Amino acid sequence: MSVEPKIAVRRVSKRFIGAKGVLPVVDNVDFSVADGEFVAIVGPSGCGKSTLMNIIAGFERPDDGQVQVDGQLQRGPSPKGILISQHGSVFPWLTVRENLMFGLTGQGAAQKAELADHYAAMVGLKGFEQAYPHELSGGMLKRAEIARALVVKPDILYMDEPFSALDALMSLRMRNELLRVLEEERHTVLLITHDVEEAVHLADRILVLSPRPARIQASFTVDLPHPRKLSSPQAQDLRERILAELGV
Ligand SMILES: Nc1ncnc2c1ncn2[C@@H]1O[C@H](COP(=O)(O)OP(=O)(O)OP(=O)(O)O)[C@@H](O)[C@H]1O
Numbered sequence: 256m257s258v259e260p261k262i263a264v265r266r267v268s269k270r271f272i273g274a275k276g277v278l279p280v281v282d283n284v285d286f287s288v289a290d291g292e293f294v295a296i297v298g299p300s301g302c303g304k305s306t307l308m309n310i311i312a313g314f315e316r317p318d319d320g321q322v323q324v325d326g327q328l329q330r331g332p333s334p335k336g337i338l339i340s341q342h343g344s345v346f347p348w349l350t351v352r353e354n355l356m357f358g359l360t361g362q363g364a365a366q367k368a369e370l371a372d373h374y375a376a377m378v379g380l381k382g383f384e385q386a387y388p389h390e391l392s393g394g395m396l397k398r399a400e401i402a403r404a405l406v407v408k409p410d411i412l413y414m415d416e417p418f419s420a421l422d423a424l425m426s427l428r429m430r431n432e433l434l435r436v437l438e439e440e441r442h443t444v445l446l447i448t449h450d451v452e453e454a455v456h457l458a459d460r461i462l463v464l465s466p467r468p469a470r471i472q473a474s475f476t477v478d479l480p481h482p483r484k485l486s487s488p489q490a491q492d493l494r495e496r497i498l499a500e501l502g503v
């Protein structure tokens with residue numbers, strides 16, 4: 256790992272002005288993510304997680320503070336990173352295959368289609384390459400999103416609750432798939448999740464946010480080798496400590 260952080264979030268604050276006045280949403284959040292590190296962020300619903308993620312990925316501007324990626328000020332979305340948003344980001348007018356091919360450059364059409372189909376199969380969408388997003392179930396759509404992000408092999412993966420629309424079995428399958436992909440092609444990952452077990456399964460480090468406005472309330476290093484056994488006493492203990500931080 257290099258000394259310079261991959262992502263540096265420096266004293267970031269954000270507030271929204273609405274009908275009811277000023278709503279502070281992110282308060283002085285400061286942390287770094289090392290190259291190749293997997294950081295999970297958990298926090299109560301509505302605390303400002305998505306806002307924070309959007310700021311880090313460059314889709315939203317902080318009111319105070321700044322975000323640097325590879326030492327460069329993040330001024331907008333960069334091709335280095337891909338955001339899997341909570342609200343979805345596939346193009347409705349393109350098929351699954353076309354969506355997956357969209358971000359690919361520098362290859363022939365046949366090669367792109369082959370790669371797209373490979374990733375579609377990886378997330379269990381074999382046979383649906385030609386389907387349009389509205390023809391998919393919610394869970395299938397979410398999987399298409401994940402494939403669309405992975406196929407371009409981004410430097411940084413920003414994931415905002417990517418597995419929450421999936422049933423428990425599919426969620427577990429996608430987590431394992433993600434771990435397998437990360438073993439092959441190391442990305443830097445920032446994951447927002449409300450599933451503490453998912454965070455313990457996947458992350459190198461877990462940040463717990465406070466209720467809104469989001470502040471970093473606690474940080475846990477997950478010192479467990481992969482493949483992780485979530486039923487192990489260490490994993491269970493960590494899970495309990497994080498849940499205690501969340502007041503559960
Ligand atoms: N563009 C916006 N304009 C005004 N208020 C906003 C905007 N985006 C978010 N908010 C408000 O900021 C707060 C935090 O929203 P955010 O989506 O960041 O929370 P979250 O932690 O991701 O929630 P969830 O766990 O439900 O996904 C909410 O009260 C929301 O209403």
Ligand SMILES: [Mg+2]
Pocket residue numbers: 304305306341415
């Ligand atoms: Mg959110």
